[in-house]
Amino acid sequence: MLRVGVVGTGMIGQDHIRRMTTVLAGVEVAAVTDVDAETAKRVAEGLPGAVVHGTGEELIADPGVDAVVVCSWGPTHEQYVLASIAAGKPVFCEKPLATTEGACRRIVEAEVAHGSRLVQVGYMRRYDEAYRALKAVVDSGRIGAPLMMHCAHRNASVPAHYEKEMAITDTAVHEIDMVRWMFGEEITATRVLVPRRSRNGGALQDPLILVLETASGAIVDVEISVNIRYGYDIRGEVVGEEGTAALGELTPVTLRASRQLVSPIPADWRERFRRAYDVELQEWVDSIAGGGRPVGPSAWDGYAAAVVSDASVAALRGGSRVEVTLMPRPDLYADAA
């Protein structure tokens, strides 16, 4: 049984704890911590035998913790991922790996110095059944070489604290990782187009269109709409030389009534990607059980996504095309995108 310690018992921390304790196999939650001690205590009350630690560092050092799941706020990820690497413990870090390029680079360098992979980043699209099926078609060669991809990332609404650049750093960053994985190559340049503003977005510039270029010259457009009211809608279509392949409709039931065809749309990302999170964490547990290494999105993937995200923010601010420059990829990540 893998004994996991969870740093950060907020929304996704509690959801991952529920997942690890009621859905997944081969894992138990042995310890929790949160800067909000009351929340950590309350969450631990539902976990027989779990220890509540005063700090993330104490939790990581606990000999009763085999592996760490980091679900605290983004700016705190670096310290806990670095502490886990220093302790030689596998660490699953919710996205983003860290909030600055420099912090991601320090994590990559620490893991390379350690000499083997310990870090996995929570980019769960790679575990979604529909995205996996789409990638399998692309990889099969059935549509020829992929030339373009059209994506849409639509949220019904976003919280009050959501700011303009979060459309890239928080929302489109999932497409940034997905595109690197789907095309199996790095993103080399980025641009942001700014359409007429939706009245639903208040002061936000909503929507945006991100245009990404890959190393081989493929072009991907990503519509980001975060106040579209009608539901949470994730779309993706790859255009190849001889065909196209798109994410299908996901609902198990379509209704035909009153001269209408009705197919439900998820309310939010929790509903849309619930199963992807289950598969993501189960595969992580299975990969590291018995001393194995994680095989999911790596620290390099977290670093590359951060650099493309920063370049896209610069493109949004400056209004022009921005090239993406990555540091040389260490051999440890040779099989990465």
Ligand SMILES: NC(=O)c1ccc[n+]([C@@H]2O[C@H](COP(=O)([O-])OP(=O)(O)OC[C@H]3O[C@@H](n4cnc5c(N)ncnc54)[C@H](O)[C@@H]3O)[C@@H](O)[C@H]2O)c1
């Ligand atoms: N993969 C996904 O789709 C996805 C979805 C939601 C959230 N996330 C990521 O998960 C992380 C948490 O998001 P959330 O929505 O659960 O936020 P949240 O605010 O609900 O929870 C974060 C928790 O971390 C705690 N915390 C903050 N600083 C801490 C520290 N230094 N040490 C310990 N605990 C600390 C807070 O008190 C809070 O309880 C973010 O990085 C977010 O981007 C990823």
